[in-house]
């Protein structure tokens with residue numbers, strides 16, 4: 686399998702086909718006759734996420750994926766159990782959220798940061814398939830070229846029982862692309878550095894027009910945007926409403942992967 690990373694998508698709005706008729710989708714419908722799929726990720730296991738995201742999602746009947754960093758969430762297990770009980774997916778975002786990866790002893794890193802987090806999450810929330818979201822989207826583990834590094838990382842994840850992992854950039858994916866690049870699933874965080882909705886809306890429109898799968902990532906949520914990375918609640922909810930207005934199937938990442946035939950047992954090695 687060719688594992689390569691696509692360049693960060695820049696200027697997406699300028700690449701949109703015109704006109705953006707929904708009928709332009711060239712592939713078979715997604716579940717429910719939808720013309721595209723979208724998954725929502727909330728990364729890092731932040732307090733503001735379980736405060737603000739579930740009510741907004743509940744009001745619109747949407748289920749999402751929350752990628753938990755153990756360092757951030759282990760004092761809030763009851764709250765995250767409540768999130769899971771609503772039908773949301775809890776994924777793995779490592780123990781410490783390191784964004785600089787080691788060039789040596791990659792097996793030790795994956796064991797301590799990823800597999801140990803998986804074992805702990807399964808202990809806290811029940812054993813089930815869990816996807817990894819790479820902290821900061823970085824996959825440059827071990828020596829070699831970026832391609833070598835991703836291949837090494839993905840191989841170690843496969844050995845540990847993972848079936849997929851998500852990066853933090855790249856355009857909406859075709860079904861075939863997602864199957865072939867299941868350890869580097871594309872996503873964007875369109876409101877990380879701006880309150881401007883245009884990138885998110887363009888991404889959703891491209892997803893519909895091409896019959897693809899979009900992953901949108903959020904970090905902190907807040908009544909008003911204060912810090913870089915935060916999304917104001919009004920902006921977050923405007924994106925949820927934009928999804929609801931489009932012919933999109935909105936489902937957690939694991940559910941979309943299952944629809945694509947990507948799945949199987951998750952058996953992380955303990956210790």
Ligand SMILES: [Zn+2]
Pocket residue numbers: 728729778782819820821
């Ligand atoms: Zn993160």
